[in-house]
Amino acid sequence: MQSEFELIGKYFANLGAKRADVRIGVGDDGAIVMPPAARELVVVTDSLVEGVHFPVGTSAASIGHRAFAVNLSDLAAMGAEPAWALLALTLPRADEPWLDEFARAAGDLCRRHDVALIGGDTTRGPLSITVTMMGIVPIGMALERGGGQAGDAIFVSGSPGDSAAGLALEQNRLHVADAMSAQILRDRFLFPTPRCEVGLALRGLASACIDVSDGLGGDLEKLCAASGCGAEVDAAALPISDALAQAVGRELAREYALTGGEDYELLFTVPLARLGAMTNAIARGLGPVTRIGSLVPGGGVRVFTRGGVMQFSGAGYDHFAR
Numbered sequence: 051m052q053s054e055f056e057l058i059g060k061y062f063a064n065l066g067a068k069r070a071d072v073r074i075g076v077g078d079d080g081a082i083v084m085p086p087a088a089r090e091l092v093v094v095t096d097s098l099v100e101g102v103h104f105p106v107g108t109s110a111a112s113i114g115h116r117a118f119a120v121n122l123s124d125l126a127a128m129g130a131e132p133a134w135a136l137l138a139l140t141l142p143r144a145d146e147p148w149l150d151e152f153a154r155a156a157g158d159l160c161r162r163h164d165v166a167l168i169g170g171d172t173t174r175g176p177l178s179i180t181v182t183m184m185g186i187v188p189i190g191m192a193l194e195r196g197g198g199q200a201g202d203a204i205f206v207s208g209s210p211g212d213s214a215a216g217l218a219l220e221q222n223r224l225h226v227a228d229a230m231s232a233q234i235l236r237d238r239f240l241f242p243t244p245r246c247e248v249g250l251a252l253r254g255l256a257s258a259c260i261d262v263s264d265g266l267g268g269d270l271e272k273l274c275a276a277s278g279c280g281a282e283v284d285a286a287a288l289p290i291s292d293a294l295a296q297a298v299g300r301e302l303a304r305e306y307a308l309t310g311g312e313d314y315e316l317l318f319t320v321p322l323a324r325l326g327a328m329t330n331a332i333a334r335g336l337g338p339v340t341r342i343g344s345l346v347p348g349g350g351v352r353v354f355t356r357g358g359v360m361q362f363s364g365a366g367y368d369h370f371a372r
């Protein structure tokens with residue numbers, strides 16, 4: 051049996067990228083980093099608790115990936131370049147194969163995004179993981195939720211809804227005949243892709259941005275509330291993946307896209323005057339983004355379907371008018 055310090059040394063002392071701006075990482079009472087001059091630091095934190103944010107029995111690889119991916123997603127939504135992370139880990143026991151798998155997945159993702167793990171805390175208790183991450187942005191260039199204005203176009207990255215269907219599959223609440231679609235959807239929940247490159251490219255382009263963690267409709271409501279306007283979404287424009295359409299059909303797929311969660315896609319707005327620049331950015335390979343509607347005067351989120359208009363309320367939405 052190894053001591054706590056040996057385990058930290060083995061699995062966490064060198065996790066992630068090696069960065070020249072880390073003067074002291076894991077090993078002292080605190081880490082010392084050297085932020086570049088004339089930049090702002092964006093600081094985010096998110097916890098994953100077993101049984102709440104992931105089902106009991108989820109693989110250590112998925113947990114390690116998601117704990118860091120959800121924080122990378124928050125930095126992406128702010129337009130920040132990720133740099134440093136802290137990990138507070140509460141474990142029921144020192145299970146080395148589990149730690150190895152967790153650290154491997156977390157390390158792979160952190161190296162891909164040039165993030166260095168610079169410290170943390172390790173305690174015994176029910177499984178829970180809190181990651182704190184810091185990112186860098188030029189002064190005044192961060193993306194905020196409150197910058198949208200009526201008339202701005204609304205975009206979303208990737209294909210929302212996949213992750214919620216993947217979780218439903220993991221929990222045996224959904225059964226899908228096509229094994230290939232089912233696997234794609236499960237992976238979208240277990241190993242979400244934080245849209246860091248999209249977030250960076252949106253600096254100076256987007257007027258407002260939020261990452262979709264609680265469902266597109268609900269998170270759009272938050273962006274609208276912060277921006278002091280409403281939104282109209284064209285249900286037919288929602289980017290539905292082939293896997294999701296195949297698995298549950300188009301109608302239900304739109305419902306997953308609007309009310310599911312854990313997508314970690316970016317939902318953002320672009321002023322009409324910058325739509326040309328946005329189109330150019332997409333042509334240059336910005337990434338998978340789709341226009342789904344517009345901000346409008348007033349408040350609330352309305353979704354236009356062939357059958358009529360639906361009004362969002364809290365977590366879900368209900369029929370509003372024909």
Ligand code: ADP
Pocket residue numbers: 058062063075076077078079080137138139167168169170171172
């Ligand atoms: P202290 O008692 O001074 O708070 P700890 O014994 O908790 O220090 O941690 C020793 C060192 O290991 C510190 O640098 C701390 O940041 C780091 N550390 C502890 N747990 C983790 C972890 N899960 N991941 C990364 N670093 C960790």
Ligand code: MG
Pocket residue numbers: 078079
């Ligand atoms: Mg100390």
